[in-house]
Amino acid sequence: MRKSCLSILLIIIYSYSFSQSKSFDIHKKYSVVQIFQDIDYTEKYLTKFHPDPFKYISQDSLHAFILSLKSRIDSPLTEMQIRFYIKQIIAKIGCGHNDAGASKHYAKTIAKTNRPIIPLNTFITDSNHLYILNNLSKDSSIKAGDEILSINNHSTQSILHTIFSVSTSDGYNITYKKQGARYQWFKYYYSFCYGFKSSYNISIKHKNQTITNYNLPSISSLKDTIIFPKKDSVHYINTTKTCHYSILQNNKPIAIIDIDGFKGRHWYSFFRKTFRDIKRKNIEHLVIDLRDNGGGQINDGLNVLSYLIHKKTYLPFDRKPNLMMLNPKYKMNIGSRITPFIFCTMMPQWPKNKRLRHYFIALPKRKNAYHGNMYVLVNGKSFSMSGVVASYLKYQAHAIIIGEETGGNVAGSNAVISGKIILPNTRIQVFIPMYHIYHDIEVKNDGHGLIPDYPTQYSKDDILNGVDIDLIKVSSLVN
Numbered sequence: 001m002r003k004s005c006l007s008i009l010l011i012i013i014y015s016y017s018f019s020q021s022k023s024f025d026i027h028k029k030y031s032v033v034q035i036f037q038d039i040d041y042t043e044k045y046l047t048k049f050h051p052d053p054f055k056y057i058s059q060d061s062l063h064a065f066i067l068s069l070k071s072r073i074d075s076p077l078t079e080m081q082i083r084f085y086i087k088q089i090i091a092k093i094g095c096g097h098n099d100a101g102a103s104k105h106y107a108k109t110i111a112k113t114n115r116p117i118i119p120l121n122t123f124i125t126d127s128n129h130l131y132i133l134n135n136l137s138k139d140s141s142i143k144a145g146d147e148i149l150s151i152n153n154h155s156t157q158s159i160l161h162t163i164f165s166v167s168t169s170d171g172y173n174i175t176y177k178k179q180g181a182r183y184q185w186f187k188y189y190y191s192f193c194y195g196f197k198s199s200y201n202i203s204i205k206h207k208n209q210t211i212t213n214y215n216l217p218s219i220s221s222l223k224d225t226i227i228f229p230k231k232d233s234v235h236y237i238n239t240t241k242t243c244h245y246s247i248l249q250n251n252k253p254i255a256i257i258d259i260d261g262f263k264g265r266h267w268y269s270f271f272r273k274t275f276r277d278i279k280r281k282n283i284e285h286l287v288i289d290l291r292d293n294g295g296g297q298i299n300d301g302l303n304v305l306s307y308l309i310h311k312k313t314y315l316p317f318d319r320k321p322n323l324m325m326l327n328p329k330y331k332m333n334i335g336s337r338i339t340p341f342i343f344c345t346m347m348p349q350w351p352k353n354k355r356l357r358h359y360f361i362a363l364p365k366r367k368n369a370y371h372g373n374m375y376v377l378v379n380g381k382s383f384s385m386s387g388v389v390a391s392y393l394k395y396q397a398h399a400i401i402i403g404e405e406t407g408g409n410v411a412g413s414n415a416v417i418s419g420k421i422i423l424p425n426t427r428i429q430v431f432i433p434m435y436h437i438y439h440d441i442e443v444k445n446d447g448h449g450l451i452p453d454y455p456t457q458y459s460k461d462d463i464l465n466g467v468d469i470d471l472i473k474v475s476s477l478v479n
Contacts, residue, residue, distance in 0.1 A: 029076035034425040036070060042086055042430060045421045049330050051319045051414050051436040056094030056171050056447055063091055079106050079426045086428055087166040096170045096383060096407060097416050101425035116218030117194050118187040121226050122393045124178050126457045130156045133183060134227050137216050142204060145464055149203040163189045169407060171447030174379025176407025184226045228438040229466035238274050240266050245274040252478050258289040262296030262385045268303060275368040284372040285478050291377050295384025302362035305389060309396045310364045316438040317416050318357035332419040339417055374399040377470045383407035384415055391450050397443035402470050403456055406449035412438040
């Protein structure tokens with residue numbers, strides 16, 4: 001008996017060791033037939049499970065686009081190359097919460113894989129010019145602020161167009177795509193679209209207007225780094241990992257609440273203490289900084305609004321009445337599968353479009369509510385719950401919006417709960433939200449984000465020197 005148990009144990013240990021030593025081949029290629037199967041699977045279940053797949057593109061137009069993609073595929077491709085096409089399909093839906101991720105084995109493997117990347121961090125200006133933020137190469141003649149004209153004979157404009165074609169956003173928005181491809185992310189987007197190379201031929205225009213062509217050796221993705229421009233130090237009165245409260249001592253003091261994301265520990269106590277301090281000091285000007293805030297928890301966002309909107313706040317959301325949460329092809333954890341049934345215990349509406357509608361509700365705070373002037377700073381990375389808060393503050397609290405068009409749609413988006421489908425051959429993961437959120441404001445959905453009252457444009461030098469043009473604009477309005 002002991003010998004049998006020992007034998008079984010040795011077999012298990014050997015099998016486990018063998019499976020661990022056999023690494024996943026990220027260069028494995030899939031046949032054209034397999035690729036088409038995964039593309040067809042994407043089209044079928046993306047349009048089946050998505051709450052609003054044809055808001056920004058017709059079903060016929062989407063299908064025609066997919067046929068045109070398939071006509072260009074005539075040889076086996078790797079998972080990364082296939083994901084390029086899958087992401088282009090998903091981007092056509094116009095939903096920033098919809099995306100395609102690598103298979104689990106692929107993602108686990110590349111986390112420890114040295115991938116050769118461009119030795120430059122970059123930023124994109126409003127005119128779609130691409131400038132160097134950090135030079136990570138050994139060539140000291142390349143300086144921050146130099147402009148990249150082309151990479152491997154691809155012009156900057158064509159590169160950005162290709163990158164934007166695989167980037168998701170709400171509706172027709174571009175600022176979310178542009179902000180998402182800046183800094184350290186550009187080089188990964190480039191290599192995703194064009195491949196990882198051991199060296200990169202880059203044409204660069206220097207500050208003196210001379211142009212130099214470089215052949216730059218790649219750097220290791222495992223040693224990638226980024227250095228942001230230095231900014232003036234700020235004394236925080238109250239802070240958490242995601243929220244910071246400070247006061248700008250101007251001719252008239254300005255309270256600034258910088259929210260990096262609607263999540264984190266000590267959320268409710270942070271805002272209770274912060275708004276109590278603002279009230280005690282009788283500060284009449286408040287900045288809500290939502291720049292680079294990608295969203296977070298709905299309840300946390302509504303908690304902030306409860307101090308700033310002095311009536312009951314509603315956030316409607318709905319979906320088609322079906323049992324998709326029970327469909328085994330729509331992958332979700334058990335908590336997410338149960339949640340739709342919990343929502344159904346709330347009073348649903350049956351509007352004309354026959355969708356199950358529910359509401360998140362926030363009651364206004366009576367104590368420590370803010371009643372002064374309000375300024376909201378936004379940019380293309382103000383997305384999801386950040387876009388909700390910005391739109392509500394403009395249309396329900398009369399806040400002044402400063403910055404650039406939000407990445408989050410002005411009238412609503414798709415979120416609340418997300419699931420995913422797994423493509424049958426590559427195991428690529430396609431993430432699909434379950435609900436559509438409507439903003440309880442009177443505004444037309446033109447497929448764009450919230451447009452600022454005071455649009456700002458950052459020059460190359462503003463970014464390199466860490467100048468806060470948006471906050472400077474607030475100071476000019478207050479004074």
